[in-house]
Amino acid sequence: MKKFWNWLRNSEGERTLRLEGPIDEDSVWGDEITPKAFRAELEEDTGDITVWICSPGGNVFAAAEIYTMLREYPGTVTVKIDSIAASAASVVAMAGDRVLMSPTGMLMIHDPSTIAMGNSEDMRKAIDVLNEVKESIINAYMAKTKLSHARIANLMSNETWMNAKKAVELGFADGILFEDADSDDDPDEEEDTDEDDDEKPLRMEAQLYSTRRMGQAILNRLGVSDQVQQKPADTTLEKPDGGVPPQPTIGMDGTTEDGSVPYLILQKQLECLR
Structure with missing residues (x-):
């Protein structure tokens, strides 16, 4: 056989x-x-x-x-x-x-x-x-x-x-x-691993920053200015009718000072318009 x-x-x-x-x-x-x-x-x-x-x-x-x-x-x-x-x-x-x-x-x-x-x-x-x-x-x-x-x-x-x-x-x-x-034989292999560990918080920061910018864009679309974004939280803007509503400030986590999420604010406004 x-x-x-x-x-x-x-x-x-x-x-x-x-x-x-x-x-x-x-x-x-x-x-x-x-x-x-x-x-x-x-x-x-x-x-x-x-x-x-x-x-x-x-x-x-x-x-x-x-x-x-x-x-x-x-x-x-x-x-x-x-x-x-x-x-x-x-x-x-x-x-x-x-x-x-x-x-x-x-x-x-x-x-x-x-x-x-x-x-x-x-x-x-x-x-x-x-x-x-x-x-x-x-x-x-x-x-x-x-x-x-x-x-x-x-x-x-x-x-x-x-x-x-x-x-x-x-x-x-x-x-x-x-x-x-x-x-x-790759001398950079160990260095790449360390770089990956260092980049994790950077990627998270970039993600939060993008969330913040997206939220601010929504508020701007709703007619809220970002002129005092970097000023203290109690800074106000004068409206044409004399009112002085507080300016929402978007944090790095993408929410306003009171914890609101701009996306949900926009969603509620759209529901009211239906």
């Missing part, structure tokens, strides 16, 4: 597993020969392993066995997706303690499918099996992403393709290959 995996060792003796091609490509629905052979090679040594995946998927039951083997493996399992981890291969990818994707890699999830024949009862049973298989796959995705059952079920039904950034955003991957190295 042609294997879809290959074990390699680097110069330090660390083991690397490459899953390439369709998973369990020579079997149909649950042939245990390939997973058994895979287990024998996985358990013949110890230590941390790196699993590279470039596979369109394949047999869902074989993928489930490999997923469980990798989750049970005593060493740390790092999964790296260099091209594609689709269908059943995406389930295997979820077994990694850390999942990293190439910037050009893709991950795809969808509803399971099968071929069935027989009478109507056989078709109903096939549907029941597919529904249960989908539930088992959702379990693996939920364990990794922490997304809700309904969200994942919907993503599968819509056959969702994810690039590296989207996979990280949704929790199917933990990071993007090569980005960590780039960020480590």
Whole structure:
């Protein structure tokens, strides 16, 4: 039987597993020969392993066995997706303690499918099996992403393709290959974090200032001047009829001295005009 995996060792003796091609490509629905052979090679040594995946998927039951083997493996399992981890291969990818994707890699999830024949009862049973298989796959995705059952079920039904950034955003991957190295070499990274902290009050001040200006614009539109905006609160303006009503002053929080909000003042006036 042609294997879809290959074990390699680097110069330090660390083991690397490459899953390439369709998973369990020579079997149909649950042939245990390939997973058994895979287990024998996985358990013949110890230590941390790196699993590279470039596979369109394949047999869902074989993928489930490999997923469980990798989750049970005593060493740390790092999964790296260099091209594609689709269908059943995406389930295997979820077994990694850390999942990293190439910037050009893709991950795809969808509803399971099968071929069935027989009478109507056989078709109903096939549907029941597919529904249960989908539930088992959702379990693996939920364990990794922490997304809700309904969200994942919907993503599968819509056959969702994810690039590296989207996979990280949704929790199917933990990071993007090569980005960590780039960020480590960036001398401005720490400074950017500090700048973000300093800018928070500035952004709030700008927002309050905008609110104040908007409120003042409303009062001006209602015929109230802003000539004494910077004068004491009890400063007054003379009206043509001799009256001297107090001049509303807009604070930085966008309200007048008595706590009124100019927007509500305008709203009430508009209601009176209806």
